[in-house]
Structures are given as C-alpha cells and as structure tokens.
Amino acid sequence: MILLSILIALAMERAISKSHWLRSETYMGIYLRWLNRQTRLTQQQDNLVTALIWVLLPAFACGLLVWLIPGRFLEFVFATAVLFAAFGCTERRNNFRQYLDAMEREDREAAMHHADALGFDPQRDKHVADTLLWINFRFYVAVIVWYTLLGAVGAVIYVTARTLQAYSREGQHPSEDNLDVIMHVLDWIPVRIATFGYLLMGNFSRAFSVWAEGASNPKTDARDLLTDTASAAEEIDSDSPALAVCGRFLALARRTLWVIIVAVAALTIMGLVP
Secondary structure (H helix, E strand, C coil): CHHHHHHHHHHHHHHCCCCHHHCHHHHHHHHHHHHHCCHHHHHCCCCHHHHHHHHHHHHHHHHHHHHHCCCHHHHHHHHHHHHHHHCCCHHHHHHHHHHHHHHHHCCHHHHHHHHHHHCCCCCCCCCHHHHHHHHHHHHHHHHHHHHHHHCHHHHHHHHHHHHHHHHHHHHHCCCHHHHHHHHHHHHHHHHHHHHHHHHHHCCHHHHHHHHHHHHCCCCCCHHHHHHHHHHHHCCCCCCCCHHHHHHHHHHHHHHHHHHHHHHHHHHHHCCCCC
C-alpha cells in the first residue's frame, strides 16, 4: 500500500496543478498562525523540548485522523492525499523556471534574483544546481523515506519540522538552533540513502571516498554531504557551466528517486514494508 501510495502521489504531483488546499504550505501557514497566538508557548520558545512539541503536534492530529478513519481504503486515500500535499513546492518550481528563462536570455541580474528566491547561498553552494538538489531532497526524497518508515505521520513530522526551520531562519523565531538539531536528526537517514543512490547512479569509484568520509561522521551537515557526493558522482567542478550542471544534477536526482522507489518495492516484496 505504501509503494502504491508513493507512485500515485508522484504521478498526481506531475500531472495535476495543485490548488490552494492541496499544498502543505496552506496547512503549515494555518498552523504557524495558530502557534503565534499561543502566548504560553512563545514565552518558552527557546527550548528543545518545546520545539519538539511544535513539530509533533500536527503529526499527533494526523495520527488521530488516521485512527478515526473507518476502513483501510479511506485510510489509504487520506495517506496518499497527505503525501501528495507534502511533495514539491509550487513557488520554488516557478522560480526555477524563471531562473532558466533568465539564463537563456543571458539576463544575469534576473537570474540571480530568481536564484536567491530558490535559496541559493553563494557562501556554501558552488552552483545553483546545488540548491536544486537540496530542494529535490527535502521536498521529495526525505518525504518518501519518512512516509515509508512512519506512513502519513512520518511525512507530516518532516514537513512540519522543515517549515518551522525555514520560518525560524527568516528571523521570525528565536528557536532556530533547536529546529536545526531536529532537522539534522530527521535528515540523517534520508541523506545517506539519497547519496548512496548518487553513488549507484554516478561515478561510484570517484564518489565513494567522499560519501564514506561524510556518511561515517554523524555530525556531517546533510546539505554538504548531498552536494559534495553529487559533485563527485557527476564529476562536477566549480568551472562547469551553470545550466549544464543543473541538467546533470536534476537527471541524477530523478534516477536516484527511482532507485529509492525500487528499493521500497523490494522491501514490500520481502514483507518489511506494509
């Protein structure tokens, strides 16, 4: 059921234009507004336990709904809808298209404007493609991994933590360090799965040492491990053309996504995944 749910949600995400109520950002916005009204919580906000409670509250509500839904079929429909809402980000997709258009027009100023909107950080990213790879990981790969492990509840936990971290980094919340710790834990397993997929789909012999060094250190930053392994797997250097790197990284990300789906299928056949 989990494999079928993933396949349906991915097909819908690519075929259907999401309405306002089919986006996770809509529900996370409602949740953030509710949190901001809770004066007791905001007085104790700089606390890891409190941050964990914020992350788990929507997951608790989701789990309660799953428990109350009658019948396995309706539960399957609900879980698939949650996964569909968790996938992707319309705003970032639009920014990427505008970035590509600007690059094709050779409008560097507009291109950098859209790159900034994507989350490009020149202090840590060699290419805009690094940012795209990170977006693909956080909005697809990590969501699939947590959905496979914990069902709809797992997807909600990840999306909530991801949203709260982004919100805190915009300067609207002082609990950024605590949310960074939570996201480091949540990214730990998925990023090692994703980067191992990069090894299989890219230059294994060249990238293995980079992956092994980063993956063996529990403190390695997930984004650094992701982009360093991908660059080694695709033999990318700092002088590679930006558009060419984007194309190669996106192709690598797509191939890796299907490797993960095949792995979920294998685990399903072995009875390790429902």
